[in-house]
Amino acid sequence: MASLSVRKRYWARALVGFRALSDAPVSGAHRALAALERMGYIEQLVTQNVDRLHQRAGSQRVIDLHGRADLVSCMSCRYRMMRHAMHAEMARMNPAFAHLQAGHAPDGDADLEMDFSTFKVLDCPRCSGILKPEVVYYGDVVPAKRRQAAEEGLQRSQAVLTVGTSLMVFSGYRFCRQAHAQGLPLASLSLGVTRADGLMAQRWQAPITPVLEHALHCLQGNARSTRPGDPGVALVP
Ligand SMILES: [Zn+2]
Structure with a gap:
């Protein structure tokens, strides 16, 4: 979470991969x-x-x-927003990434490797803190x-x-x-x-x-x- 380059890679891949997770059908x-x-x-x-x-x-x-996975919250002030709203905003900020297609990993990440350095990550709209999905990750x-x-x-x-x-x-x-x-x-x-x-x-x-x-x-x-x-x-x- 502390590394901006890791977060750029995470959110760029999520921007592509989350579409599949959110479209998953009820069985x-x-x-x-x-x-x-x-x-x-x-x-x-x-x-x-x-x-x-x-x-x-x-x-x-x-x-x-x-x-x-459909909610994100700020690690500093606990501001919460819907994940799709965050994705929509990041798609607007990153038109070059918004329409990429890739295979999907089971966790909702896209199977995508490229240069992510130009990707712009959305920070908390209230305090500019780090936004994170409300998901328990390994180590949480x-x-x-x-x-x-x-x-x-x-x-x-x-x-x-x-x-x-x-x-x-x-x-x-x-x-x-x-x-x-x-x-x-x-x-x-x-x-x-x-x-x-x-x-x-x-x-x-x-x-x-x-x-x-x-x-x-x-x-x-x-x-x-x-x-x-x-x-x-x-x-x-
Ligand atoms: Zn905040």
Whole structure:
């Protein structure tokens, strides 16, 4: 963050790459999780993703553990602005960069290498401080309030289901350890192994969208035998 040349490279690549991240479509898995919440099966959804797709799919009880890629804030005065507004302003300031095309890395960066020295980075409109996406990066810590909110969700839950995550990042894995210590049953649904496999009562190594859609279908068929309001699962997708 302290290096202007690093920030120039970061924002120039983000200007190109963020378009793909913000255009990412809601998947069947997002929709199935939102439906499960409406049916009373999900007490708290905790996501490590920063793309807000769970909210776009209709989930309301969401904690964005690693923040939001669609917001930026000032490191000095905490001024906040929408990311698309910052990008629009930087596109205006950098016409030579605004229309570049590149492949996309999974984190929203563009796969782009060039001379970034002429790129102009937008500073805080209020105090000229450094603007940074409201995302927890490697080396950052999850804000304590957010972590506590997830822990409270865990207290209200009767089980934990992890979906589509290897849990290699400690910020998500910690909740599995806490749930296990509380005696809650854990299950995972993902294609690969997870860091918490030793804690799991049940593991499904399978593609997540068809399994969640099938589970939803079965639960809808049994809707009359379920008890609405019975707290369901906390999730760590
Ligand atoms: Zn500021």
